[in-house]
Amino acid sequence: MEGCPKIYLTSNTIARGSGWVVTEALNAEFIIQEETATHPLPRAGTDLISWISEEVNMKLFTLFALIGLSLLLLSSASQINCDVSAQDAKKPPETIILAKESKLGQVTFHHLDHITKNRSADGTKPIACVECHHTAQPAAEALKHPPHKTVWPADRTTTLTAELLEKDPTAPAVNICTDCHARAETKPKLLPEIPKLKFEGSDEPTILTNQQAFHRNCGACHDAVVKARPDLTPPPPTSKKCVACHKKIAA
Numbered sequence: 001m002e003g004c005p006k007i008y009l010t011s012n013t014i015a016r017g018s019g020w021v022v023t024e025a026l027n028a029e030f031i032i033q034e035e036t037a038t039h040p041l042p043r044a045g046t047d048l049i050s051w052i053s054e055e056v057n058m059k060l061f062t063l064f065a066l067i068g069l070s071l072l073l074l075s076s077a078s079q080i081n082c083d084v085s086a087q088d089a090k091k092p093p094e095t096i097i098l099a100k101e102s103k104l105g106q107v108t109f110h111h112l113d114h115i116t117k118n119r120s121a122d123g124t125k126p127i128a129c130v131e132c133h134h135t136a137q138p139a140a141e142a143l144k145h146p147p148h149k150t151v152w153p154a155d156r157t158t159t160l161t162a163e164l165l166e167k168d169p170t171a172p173a174v175n176i177c178t179d180c181h182a183r184a185e186t187k188p189k190l191l192p193e194i195p196k197l198k199f200e201g202s203d204e205p206t207i208l209t210n211q212q213a214f215h216r217n218c219g220a221c222h223d224a225v226v227k228a229r230p231d232l233t234p235p236p237p238t239s240k241k242c243v244a245c246h247k248k249i250a251a
């Protein structure tokens with residue numbers, strides 16, 4: 001693992017924490033989480049791709065490990081002399097900024113809190129990864145929760161858990177929702193078209209865009225939380241409380 005920079009790459013999310021965030025570098029975002037006096041991180045405006053290759057080529061890094069690989073890095077992996085099995089330290093992101101393109105404002109989602117705290121509707125247990133990442137389980141499991149049937153990849157045999165992600169380097173990558181639930185009028189990355197479902201009480205199938213998928217997933221649970229636990233303060237943002245989730249960032 002020596003000679004590898006410690007760089008977390010995710011396909012389109014940003015994590016926070018002690019993170020240093022660079023956005024929009026060739027569709028990938030780079031989250032760099034460690035800085036020491038001898039290994040300073042690049043500053044805003046740095047061309048990250050050159051920075052990485054320079055740093056690596058100059059062998060400045062000895063204690064950093066390469067954690068995630070994007071296609072981008074895979075293509076330059078030949079220059080980077082490091083062990084891809086270093087993927088074993090994969091952790092779910094702490095905080096994710098969603099809805100970056102929404103006119104109403106972006107949504108700050110505390111991913112880790114939703115995993116580690118008792119955030120089921122009744123507040124008695126944590127939320128299973130697959131309650132949100134519903135395609136990250138074997139097809140036979142998904143079918144137990146109609147209307148779900150699609151899984152990714154189609155022949156997967158494992159169910160996403162924090163442990164699987166951390167310990168099994170062969171586990172399939174976690175797909176982000178928008179890989180399938182793309183924005184209206186756009187083609188999703190993984191499917192020929194945005195999935196559609198006919199919901200009870202409606203004649204027409206609903207196109208499960210990002211907006212539909214997130215509002216149904218996030219909003220439905222929050223509505224159930226408020227029903228089950230009316231005294232919870234502050235209450236989670238329910239479906240109608242648009243700007244409890246969407247916040248304009250001060251310019």
Ligand code: HEC
Pocket residue numbers: 010011012013091092093096109111114115127128129130131132133160161162165174175176177178179
């Ligand atoms: C309450 C819903 C919810 C739960 C529960 C949840 N996640 Fe997530 N997760 C998300 C959302 C939303 C994203 C960001 C998707 C996007 O950017 O479109 C995400 C992103 C991720 C990513 C980053 C994927 C990428 O390439 O950017 C990983 C890894 C991940 N989750 C792992 C897990 C694991 C492991 C668990 C269970 C321990 C879990 N998640 C539980 C909603 C959830």
Ligand code: HEC
Pocket residue numbers: 132133134135147148149150151152175176177178179180181190191195196197208212213214216217
């Ligand atoms: C690999 C593609 C894919 C990914 C990734 C994916 N979905 Fe879906 N989603 C689908 C498909 C297809 C359906 C329609 C039902 C089916 O075929 O399983 C669906 C249905 C849904 C539904 C409607 C069904 C219901 O339970 O009400 C919601 C909500 C939803 N997805 C939310 C999400 C969220 C949130 C994420 C990310 C955490 C996500 N999906 C990731 C493909 C995907």
Ligand code: HEC
Pocket residue numbers: 098107108109110113114118119120121127131132214217218219221222225232233234235236237244245
């Ligand atoms: C299965 C249930 C469940 C799902 C699914 C869920 N949440 Fe939550 N969420 C909760 C609960 C419970 C709380 C309140 C926790 C508390 O205050 O004790 C909460 C709180 C929040 C809060 C306010 C507090 C905080 O964490 O900052 C935001 C914002 C939020 N959720 C966003 C989201 C988004 C965005 C999604 C979808 C990607 C989502 N949630 C999906 C259960 C859920």
Ligand code: HEC
Pocket residue numbers: 097098099100101102103104107178183210211214215218219222237238239240241242243244245246
């Ligand atoms: C529980 C949190 C939450 C609440 C409440 C909520 N939203 Fe959203 N909204 C989201 C998330 C998360 C996304 C999709 C994120 C993504 O694609 O990254 C989204 C997406 C959208 C989009 C699509 C943005 C785009 O162009 O891609 C619109 C429009 C929107 N919301 C409007 C609303 C309105 C109007 C309300 C109130 C009726 C509302 N939202 C309530 C979390 C929320």
